[in-house]
Structures are given as C-alpha cells and as structure tokens.
Amino acid sequence: MSFPSSSPSRPSPASPDSPDSSPSVPADVVARLRASGCVFAEDEARLLVAEARTPDELAAMVDRRAAGLPLEQVLGWAEFCGLRMAVDPGVFVPRRRTEFLVRQAAALARRAAGRSRTVVVDLCCGSGALGAALAAALGGDGRPVELYAADVDPAAVRCARRNVAAAGGRVYEGDLYEPLPAALRGRVDVLLANTPYVPTGEIGLLPPEAREHEPLVALDGGPDGLDVQRRVIEEAPRWLAPGGHLLVETGERQAPRAAGAMARGGLVPRVVTSEELYATVVVGTLGA
Structure with missing residues (x-):
C-alpha cells in the first residue's frame, strides 16, 4: 500500500474551509509544528485549528503531530479523490x-x-x-x-x-x-x-x-x-x-x-x- 519514498499525502489546506472562513492560526502553534520538522507548518496549523473544538483539544492534537504522528491520523481524516476518508491511528494513510x-x-x-x-x-x-x-x-x-x-x-x-x-x-x-x-x-x-x-x-x-x-x-x-x-x-x-x-x-x-x-x-x-x-x-x- 505504499511506495518506497512515499509519506502520507497532505490534505489540501482549503479542503475543510474556504480561505475567507479559515480561523486565525496562533503563532505558537505554527512555531511548534515548524520546530518539530513539519514542512507545511502553516497549512497544517490551519487544519488542526479548524478541527479542534477546544483549546485543550488543539494542544493535544499539536502534541501528537509534533511527536511524529501522521497529520491525517491526528485529524482523523484524509482527503482522497475529493472526499474525506476516516483514518484512525495505526491505519495506513491513503496516498x-x-x-x-x-x-x-x-x-x-x-x-x-x-x-x-x-x-x-x-x-x-x-x-x-x-x-x-x-x-x-x-x-x-x-x-x-x-x-x-x-x-x-x-x-x-x-x-x-x-x-x-x-x-x-x-x-x-x-x-x-x-x-x-x-x-x-x-x-x-x-x-x-x-x-x-x-x-x-x-x-x-x-x-x-x-x-x-x-x-x-x-x-x-x-x-x-x-x-x-x-x-x-x-x-x-x-x-x-x-x-x-x-x-x-x-x-x-x-x-x-x-x-x-x-x-x-x-x-x-x-x-x-x-x-x-x-x-x-x-x-x-x-x-x-
């Protein structure tokens, strides 16, 4: 189900919300993700902020992502063929x-x-x-x-x-x-x-x-x-x-x-x- 050089695909930053409706992204969230090695820290931060229901939930999601968990498993979904597909922890992420x-x-x-x-x-x-x-x-x-x-x-x-x-x-x-x-x-x-x-x-x-x-x-x-x-x-x-x-x-x-x-x-x-x-x-x- 994989390719030797592959990693989970990043969901489109615009998929959950249009640019005009995207929530503001705290600078510390972006900084934390960037420090952990996330190449697309700003885009990932927008997705995490949009998905989290409370500040505590956002903090926990950022912790899991910073620890290396695939973004899709943190969000609970991946975008695939224009659809949201549920992705649970420990399940292969569709590329x-x-x-x-x-x-x-x-x-x-x-x-x-x-x-x-x-x-x-x-x-x-x-x-x-x-x-x-x-x-x-x-x-x-x-x-x-x-x-x-x-x-x-x-x-x-x-x-x-x-x-x-x-x-x-x-x-x-x-x-x-x-x-x-x-x-x-x-x-x-x-x-x-x-x-x-x-x-x-x-x-x-x-x-x-x-x-x-x-x-x-x-x-x-x-x-x-x-x-x-x-x-x-x-x-x-x-x-x-x-x-x-x-x-x-x-x-x-x-x-x-x-x-x-x-x-x-x-x-x-x-x-x-x-x-x-x-x-x-x-x-x-x-x-x-």
Missing part, C-alpha cells in the same frame, strides 16, 4: 498518488456495457478509501456498485467499514481473498489491490511517519516488494468476471515483473503511469 489507480478503475468500469451493476472488490483495503472513492465516482454517474473490501488488519477493517457505509459496502477481515463470499467467484468486474510493495530492505528508508505509525503489514512487500502482489495476481482469474480487470499500484522498476506475473497468470497486462502523481499502475484484464 494522493493512488487517486490515479481509482481514476483508471473508474474509466474501465464506465466502458463496460450491458451490466446492471459493477461488482468491485478492494483487497488490502486499509481505510477502504479506494473502494469508497470508486463507488462514489460511479454512483455519481448513476451506475450501481456492489462493493466488497477485505484487510488482514482488524483496525483497518473497523475504519474501512465507516468509509464504505455510504456505498452499502461490506468489509471482511482476513487474508486477501480468504474471507470473501464464495459467491463472488467469477463475478468481480473491478478488483483493486493496493498491496504493500516496499522491499523489506527499504523499509528503513521510509519517512518516520510511515515506518513508526503505519502497520508494517501495509508496507512490507517482501524481498523484491512483490510477494503479496504475486498472491493476488495468481488468484485473480478465479474471481474476475469475463472482461474484468485487476489493478495494482507498484513502483516503476517493479512494473515489468508485475506485468509478467499477470501474463503468466492468464491476464492481459498493461502498464499506465502518471508523471504528475509519480504513480504506476499495472492493469490485468481477463479475456471475455
């Missing part, structure tokens, strides 16, 4: 680059014809942000979505249930496909799998926000970063509907190996990238 994966998935789902609803599965779902954002995008088009998500981390499952509730989604706790209803086999139109893909040897290079406050299971992808992705790819053809798509985020250097694994597994792979978001997504399609 802004992963919005590219959701946009690719939405484009593929919109091209599908003759289906009464789109069946979506979000594996390694973390906060459930990907599935929730895709369901919201397709729902805005009047396309009904049947949403399922799964994660091995109980804290992530609790958080994801809050985020997918608006779409009527269901979240299951367990390892990859294991907890999903067997009736989904052969029915999934879009399978999102933002698996961990940081090589084990590079975990120590991650920013402290990630390696100290996000679950290792959401970061560590094994020796080459692709251990979990290979397991997802191997089982995907059994779950995808004819013409269905598997989408995984990966590193640019890892993409050829991920695409090769898809081809060996019976999927037709292609690699898409976004220079703007520094994102690489590998898409595997099951023949119709």
